[in-house]
Amino acid sequence: MPASELTARFEQAGVRWRKSAYSNPSGNCVELAPLPDGRVAVRNSRHPGGPALIYSRGEMAAFIQGAKCGDFDDLAL
Numbered sequence: 001m002p003a004s005e006l007t008a009r010f011e012q013a014g015v016r017w018r019k020s021a022y023s024n025p026s027g028n029c030v031e032l033a034p035l036p037d038g039r040v041a042v043r044n045s046r047h048p049g050g051p052a053l054i055y056s057r058g059e060m061a062a063f064i065q066g067a068k069c070g071d072f073d074d075l076a077l
Contacts, residue, residue: 001054003041004049006033006052010033015035017032028046029045031043031048041054
């Protein structure tokens with residue numbers, strides 16, 4: 001789904017996109033938005049009207065836990 005459509009659809013629910021405080025100064029990062037139904041939307045901050053991926057809370061929890069445990073460290077080196 002286009003992120004702009006997602007934002008418009010949930011606008012009355014107060015969906016707000018946010019990015020990490022660790023994102024780089026040029027703005028190359030991802031933004032996340034909690035949705036009213038408990039899912040989490042993810043988009044590219046450089047293309048805010050582009051596609052958004054939507055994940056369940058369980059999927060996001062698994063990803064975050066993996067990141068905390070270092071499962072993806074090799075991707076950032």
